[in-house]
Amino acid sequence: QQQVKQSPQSLIVQKGGISIINCAYENTAFDYFPWYQQFPGKGPALLIAIRPDVSEKKEGRFTISFNKSAKQFSLHIMDSQPGDSATYFCAASSIREGGSEKLVFGKGTKLTVNP
Amino acid sequence: KAGVTQTPRYLIKTRGQQVTLSCSPISGHRSVSWYQQTPGQGLQFLFEYFSETQRNKGNFPGRFSGRQFSNSRSEMNVSTLELGDSALYLCASSLEGESGNTIYFGEGSWLTVV
Numbered sequence: 001q002q003q004v005k006q007s008p009q010s011l012i013v014q015k016g017g018i019s020i021i022n023c024a025y026e027n028t029a030f031d032y033f034p035w036y037q038q039f040p041g042k043g044p045a046l047l048i049a050i051r052p053d054v055s056e057k058k059e060g061r062f063t064i065s066f067n068k069s070a071k072q073f074s075l076h077i078m079d080s081q082p083g084d085s086a087t088y089f090c091a092a093s094s095i096r097e098g099g100s101e102k103l104v105f106g107k108g109t110k111l112t113v114n115p
Numbered sequence: 116k117a118g119v120t121q122t123p124r125y126l127i128k129t130r131g132q133q134v135t136l137s138c139s140p141i142s143g144h145r146s147v148s149w150y151q152q153t154p155g156q157g158l159q160f161l162f163e164y165f166s167e168t169q170r171n172k173g174n175f176p177g178r179f180s181g182r183q184f185s186n187s188r189s190e191m192n193v194s195t196l197e198l199g200d201s202a203l204y205l206c207a208s209s210l211e212g213e214s215g216n217t218i219y220f221g222e223g224s225w226l227t228v229v
């Protein structure tokens with residue numbers, strides 16, 4: 001059972017464009033939603049995270065939008081750059097059900113930003 | 116500050132053998148968790164240790180085990196290796212009590228089972 005569904009699997013964007021990656025979850029106990037960025041040969045690195053008490057969080061060019069009623073959250077990358085080309089993972093965890101270290105990940109989105 | 120360090124980075128094992136992977140967390144971090152990453156299944160939680168105790172376990176068979184030492188360093192062991200165990204094994208550490216418990220990953224250990 002896939003608890004976090006991520007789309008699209010791959011995404012190609014032109015430099016300067018907006019990249020949008022979507023995730024949907026099923027478990028209403030989830031209360032922590034991070035996004036990770038992974039470059040080839042490297043481990044995932046935390047990009048930005050949100051809790052369900054806010055609907056949006058912005059850090060630089062990266063924004064998470066969160067819709068609790070729809071059980072969906074998305075990552076927006078503004079002014080996408082070739083250096084943003086990587087695989088992005090959404091994840092979720094529950095303090096009650098395993099703690100925030102027990103992350104459930106989406107399948108990932110491979111983003112390519114063309115110059 | 117040094118990041119999460121995993122050793123070895125690459126290894127090849129034969130079916131039926133066992134393997135031990137090592138992880139040194141970020142200094143001061145007391146929680147260590149392990150994840151398996153494969154192209155088909157993605158990132159999957161294996162287990163988490165805190166203060167030498169297993170606090171959480173994922174849905175993996177008993178062939179997968181781990182432990183944590185008093186200095187927070189951790190090892191995971193896979194016995195009776197199967198071809199399907201070929202994967203990138205990622206260790207992550209976090210500082211208990213930090214808001215959101217940000218998890219920091221190492222670069223992983225690439226295991227190939229032949």
